[in-house]
Amino acid sequence: MGKKESKMHEKNLALVEGAFKKYYFDHFDQIHVPPRTSEREFGYQKFNLGMKRHLAIKNDQDLHLLLMTQIPSDVYCSNGYYSFPNLPMAEKDWKEADLIFDLDAKDLNLPCRKDHTCIKCNNCQNTSIYQTTCPNCASTKIEIKSVTCQNCISGLKKEVKKLLTILKEDLGINNEDIQVFFSGNEGFHVHVVNSQYQTLTRERTELIDYIMFKGAIPESFGFTKQNFSKTSFPEPDEKGWGGRVSKAIFNSKAKRTKAIQQILQGGYSVFNSRLEKLQNTIGIKIDPNVTADIHRIFRLGGSINSKSGLSKILCKDFVDDFDPYLEACFIDDEETQVLANCPVQFKLKNKKYGPYTNEKISVPKYAAIYMICKGLADAS
Amino acid sequence: MIDLGKEDLAKYPFLAEAGEYIRDRGFNLEEFGHSDFKPVLEKAYNRIQVATTGKIYNSDLHLDNLDSEILSFVISIIMLKSVGISSLTRRFSLAEARRAERYLQQDINRSKDSSRVELAFKILRDVFSIDVNIIHDDFVISVSDYVHRAIHFHEKEWKLVNRRVENGLVYLNSHETVRLIRRELDNYINSKIQSVSIPSVPKAFDEYVSILRSLAKKFTSTFEISTEYPPCIKHAIEVLDKGENLSHSGRFMLATFLLTKGKNIEQIVPLFKNAPDYNEKVTRYQLEHLAGKTGAGKKYSCPSCDKIRSEDLCFEIPECNNIINPLQFGKKRIKNA
Numbered sequence: 135m136g137k138k139e140s141k142m143h144e145k146n147l148a149l150v151e152g153a154f155k156k157y158y159f160d161h162f163d164q165i166h167v168p169p170r171t172s173e174r175e176f177g178y179q180k181f182n183l184g185m186k187r188h189l190a191i192k193n194d195q196d197l198h199l200l201l202m203t204q205i206p207s208d209v210y211c212s213n214g215y216y217s218f219p220n221l222p223m224a225e226k227d228w229k230e231a232d233l234i235f236d237l238d239a240k241d242l243n244l245p246c247r248k249d250h251t252c253i254k255c256n257n258c259q260n261t262s263i264y265q266t267t268c269p270n271c272a273s274t275k276i277e278i279k280s281v282t283c284q285n286c287i288s289g290l291k292k293e294v295k296k297l298l299t300i301l302k303e304d305l306g307i308n309n310e311d312i313q314v315f316f317s318g319n320e321g322f323h324v325h326v327v328n329s330q331y332q333t334l335t336r337e338r339t340e341l342i343d344y345i346m347f348k349g350a351i352p353e354s355f356g357f358t359k360q361n362f363s364k365t366s367f368p369e370p371d372e373k374g375w376g377g378r379v380s381k382a383i384f385n386s387k388a389k390r391t392k393a394i395q396q397i398l399q400g401g402y403s404v405f406n407s408r409l410e411k412l413q414n415t416i417g418i419k420i421d422p423n424v425t426a427d428i429h430r431i432f433r434l435g436g437s438i439n440s441k442s443g444l445s446k447i448l449c450k451d452f453v454d455d456f457d458p459y460l461e462a463c464f465i466d467d468e469e470t471q472v473l474a475n476c477p478v479q480f481k482l483k484n485k486k487y488g489p490y491t492n493e494k495i496s497v498p499k500y501a502a503i504y505m506i507c508k509g510l511a512d513a514s
Numbered sequence: 515m516i517d518l519g520k521e522d523l524a525k526y527p528f529l530a531e532a533g534e535y536i537r538d539r540g541f542n543l544e545e546f547g548h549s550d551f552k553p554v555l556e557k558a559y560n561r562i563q564v565a566t567t568g569k570i571y572n573s574d575l576h577l578d579n580l581d582s583e584i585l586s587f588v589i590s591i592i593m594l595k596s597v598g599i600s601s602l603t604r605r606f607s608l609a610e611a612r613r614a615e616r617y618l619q620q621d622i623n624r625s626k627d628s629s630r631v632e633l634a635f636k637i638l639r640d641v642f643s644i645d646v647n648i649i650h651d652d653f654v655i656s657v658s659d660y661v662h663r664a665i666h667f668h669e670k671e672w673k674l675v676n677r678r679v680e681n682g683l684v685y686l687n688s689h690e691t692v693r694l695i696r697r698e699l700d701n702y703i704n705s706k707i708q709s710v711s712i713p714s715v716p717k718a719f720d721e722y723v724s725i726l727r728s729l730a731k732k733f734t735s736t737f738e739i740s741t742e743y744p745p746c747i748k749h750a751i752e753v754l755d756k757g758e759n760l761s762h763s764g765r766f767m768l769a770t771f772l773l774t775k776g777k778n779i780e781q782i783v784p785l786f787k788n789a790p791d792y793n794e795k796v797t798r799y800q801l802e803h804l805a806g807k808t809g810a811g812k813k814y815s816c817p818s819c820d821k822i823r824s825e826d827l828c829f830e831i832p833e834c835n836n837i838i839n840p841l842q843f844g845k846k847r848i849k850n851a
């Protein structure tokens with residue numbers, strides 16, 4: 135549910151809606167209502183229209199009917215369970231909520247980012263490679279558009295793996311209660327059902343800080359302000375943050391004595407700021423607002439993401455060779471003409487596209503839709 | 515149901531079983547007016563009086579004493595009901611909660627006497643719905659049970675990230691385990707007291723009731739918490755009011771804030787009365803110092819929001835409106851909005 139995108143032109147709309155409709159028609163098999171459907175709130179958005187929320191949906195048939203008749207740009211379902219999901223928020227009677235996590239490539243902020251990011255000016259519609267003002271009209275009202283990047287995806291996969299370890303080993307969540315999805319754009323969503331955390335409300339912030347490694351104090355590693363010498367620093371093979379911090383500081387036992395000696399010399403506040411910095415390297419980069427939200431409507435698995443035309447799909451037994459730009463791309467490859475203004479190259483289904491400067495081109499429909507959804511091409 | 519001995523009832527007189535025991539023994543309110551019960555009334559009064567000083571009442575668990583221990587708790591409640599001053603009741607329930615906490619901690623530590631440990635665990639389970647288990651020498655509870663309670667503590671050591679967490683369990687020592695439920699224990703005892711209704715009390719109670727009433731007046735602070743105070747200040751006052759410990763920087767913040775707002779030392783001193791380490795002389799001296807009335811006469815000012823934030827004493831709400839010092843709270847208006 136990002137910020138309001140600029141409205142889509144009629145020709146683009148016809149092309150994209152047609153493609154979305156075909157997707158929904160051909161792929162009912164991978165779009166399902168989640169368990170305990172009747173307790174969930176659903177919502178959807180249509181192109182160029184606002185969000186409709188507070189809907190109740192009974193089963194797959196109902197959902198499919200909605201998809202066919204409304205052709206939504208985006209479909210959402212609550213992580214929360216309610217007695218009356220279709221009433222206004224205050225009357226819904228919240229019962230519990232699944233734990234959800236959003237890991238987004240932009241939060242990783244990898245060095246490769248600038249190579250696959252471009253800008254589109256809201257003032258003159260000009261597109262160009264990444265910079266802070268529009269090179270055409272000098273406006274600062276620009277939208278940042280990022281396209282496919284395998285490096286970002288592998289970075290995210292590492293992050294998801296680290297998250298899964300914490301969820302399972304630290305927080306005791308069963309493997310079968312965890313689902314990992316590709317978000318449909320440039321992120322991953324992790325859903326946890328049935329855990330001991332379902333009924334937590336604002337206490338979720340404690341889980342978030344734990345996962346992000348926020349707020350750790352030297353005392354937890356055996357240092358107090360008064361006493362630096364009697365350290366009982368954790369061993370790298372210990373479970374939880376103790377072990378992970380040790381691993382980050384002196385990954386082998388041989389280096390332990392020296393590393394601890396250094397910490398002792400630095401003193402309390404130096405170690406304190408070191409712990410703070412470790413947040414960036416060993417803390418998991420989840421979006422804290424998503425996990426804290428117990429009333430969120432979250433993109434529905436199997437639905438198509440209007441930011442890209444790719445689908446939010448389940449990554450069964452989350453594996454290294456999962457390639458979302460291949461596996462989440464379901465729109466067909468019918469040759470389609472567009473006028474492309476795409477200053478950066480992207481890759482879908484193992485094929486490279488762009489960069490294009492105001493070029494009339496013919497590309498497979500999925501690539502055309504991808505660019506139109508990003509605002510980097512127009513149907514012609 | 516917990517299978518409790520008489521000593522257990524004396525330690526945990528707020529449990530339903532203690533009430534049953536008294537009923538089974540056929541005691542009634544009338545009887546307590548009899549001069550035979552004078553020592554028990556004395557004890558009951560003492561229990562409350564001790565609570566008002568912020569100390570914890572020490573029970574004598576000698577076998578001959580157990581009945582009067584159990585009864586004195588009940589009589590304390592009757593007295594409190596007759597006095598009818600809720601701040602007095604609160605103080606009593608907190609002191610009793612801390613007293614029970616002590617026994618719980620002793621009981622769960624008796625690893626050699628497994629029935630003691632079992633009893634303490636049962637109380638935690640039946641009354642507070644927390645499952646405690648032992649792994650090697652540690653006590654473990656589920657992460658969700660833990661964060662549900664620890665979120666009310668403001669010291670960083672209680673943050674989940676500063677705990678040993680494994681397989682959905684948090685590892686604690688005995689002290690931490692029982693400390694976690696103090697607030698609930700306090701509320702539990704307090705609600706027990708609220709739910710009791712007594713028709714009329716024997717004459718013998720009158721004397722105690724009137725002493726307690728004047729006692730309550732003396733320590734009830736006449737301090738009104740203005741709704742215009744920022745959350746950090748409200749929180750600090752709340753902490754003190756509950757008899758919990760407020761850090762040095764918390765006290766500094768509170769005192770400098772109130773002094774700048776024009777409160778005088780006479781008005782501020784009573785706020786600190788419930789602090790576990792309260793000493794009127796010292797408090798007075800410190801306040802005078804902050805107000806610039808001693809030594810070099812330097813007047814201290816209220817710390818900035820940034821500083822307060824770094825000390826974990828900030829509880830920012832939208833109304834804080836990006837101010838940089840709590841003193842600005844409620845003053846800053848959005849211009850051109």
Ligand code: SF4
Pocket residue numbers: 744745746747818819820822823827828829830831834837838839840843
């Ligand atoms: S923002 Fe400032 S005034 Fe508001 S709670 Fe935090 S410290 Fe207090």
Ligand SMILES: [Zn+2]
Pocket residue numbers: 255256257258259260268269270271272273
């Ligand atoms: Zn421009």
Ligand SMILES: [Zn+2]
Pocket residue numbers: 244246247250283284285286287
């Ligand atoms: Zn990248």
